[in-house]
Amino acid sequence: MTLETLTPLAADALAGLWSTPPVLPTKWLYDERGSRLFDEITRLPEYYPTRRETAILRDHADDVVDVTNAAMMVEFGSGTSTKTRLLLDAFTRTGEPIGPRAAGHFVYVPVDVSAEMLAESAGILAADYPRIDIRPVEGDFTDAGLVLPSCEGARLAVFLGGTIGNFDDDGRRAFFSGLATTLAPGDYFLLGADLIKDTGRLVAAYNDKAGVTADFNRNMIEVLRTGLDAVGLYADDFDHVARWNPARHRIEMWLRARRDIDAYFGDLQRRWRLRSGSEVRTEISTKFDLSVLRCELADAGLAPVTSWTDPMGDFSLTLARR
Numbered sequence: 001m002t003l004e005t006l007t008p009l010a011a012d013a014l015a016g017l018w019s020t021p022p023v024l025p026t027k028w029l030y031d032e033r034g035s036r037l038f039d040e041i042t043r044l045p046e047y048y049p050t051r052r053e054t055a056i057l058r059d060h061a062d063d064v065v066d067v068t069n070a071a072m073m074v075e076f077g078s079g080t081s082t083k084t085r086l087l088l089d090a091f092t093r094t095g096e097p098i099g100p101r102a103a104g105h106f107v108y109v110p111v112d113v114s115a116e117m118l119a120e121s122a123g124i125l126a127a128d129y130p131r132i133d134i135r136p137v138e139g140d141f142t143d144a145g146l147v148l149p150s151c152e153g154a155r156l157a158v159f160l161g162g163t164i165g166n167f168d169d170d171g172r173r174a175f176f177s178g179l180a181t182t183l184a185p186g187d188y189f190l191l192g193a194d195l196i197k198d199t200g201r202l203v204a205a206y207n208d209k210a211g212v213t214a215d216f217n218r219n220m221i222e223v224l225r226t227g228l229d230a231v232g233l234y235a236d237d238f239d240h241v242a243r244w245n246p247a248r249h250r251i252e253m254w255l256r257a258r259r260d261i262d263a264y265f266g267d268l269q270r271r272w273r274l275r276s277g278s279e280v281r282t283e284i285s286t287k288f289d290l291s292v293l294r295c296e297l298a299d300a301g302l303a304p305v306t307s308w309t310d311p312m313g314d315f316s317l318t319l320a321r322r
């Protein structure tokens, strides 16, 4: 086993599990089972972000079409693309489109690491939207080598669900500036971001009563066990923990060992020990002050055109122009 021959999961586990504190990239939560559990989370009473973002899209999808007149929409972390349908509907509504869209050509490029969910969603969308050219891309949106299709006319990059909160501050700035480099002047970026609010509601959204988020978090252990040929590693040996980090205004999800863990990773040829009560961080979800976020976008060369929030002021959508 050399560094070059490591799978991406092995490389991330090696870099993260032996660090202090141990951390794993959030994307590994989204294997097929994890993606289905996340879909269930979006319908839980405590999980307000999906409902709030849907409400904003319902009110403003037509505005997005009017401002951008995009011929292609690229969505990062598209998942089931459920909310995206509001944009697809708006882009394909009969009206009087101008430019490349007038020829009836609109391209949707969902980008996601979750291969099964991506293929399934793309298939359903293709049946439901026969006039849209759907070109799924399985890949990591943080990968600098990720090539997006080009098109005649403006492109709209979309990043929904508050997934931007999964980056730390440096990662987020790198993502914005990478995107600004990838997009051409005149392209647009639509960003959904969750806003700072009452801590109790935030924590409840990541620690639901039905325990679905706990299963989603613990599924990371299954991903490690099956993906790295581990023995002595069991999801039931971990508790789900979600807490607010006030200094960094973010929710953090951790897995806390219920007993001393002594596991062996066959694919890494390494033993991993974690003391009872110790924790592994699996997700951060930063919550934003909208004016600060708009400044970050502008600094990266993505000039905010407009921002919308839901009536409760819980969630935001910002449309920015490259």
Ligand SMILES: C[S@@+](CC[C@H](N)C(=O)[O-])C[C@H]1O[C@@H](n2cnc3c(N)ncnc32)[C@H](O)[C@@H]1O
Pocket (backbone or CB within 6 Å): 026, 027, 030, 035, 038, 042, 050, 076, 077, 078, 079, 080, 081, 083, 111, 112, 113, 114, 139, 140, 141, 142, 160, 161, 162, 163
């Ligand atoms: C929080 S969910 C949001 C899903 C959907 N956009 C929504 O708003 O409900 C994050 C999505 O991003 C995908 N994802 C997470 N990290 C990723 C990465 N590094 N590259 C590509 N997709 C990623 C996951 O598979 C999942 O579909």
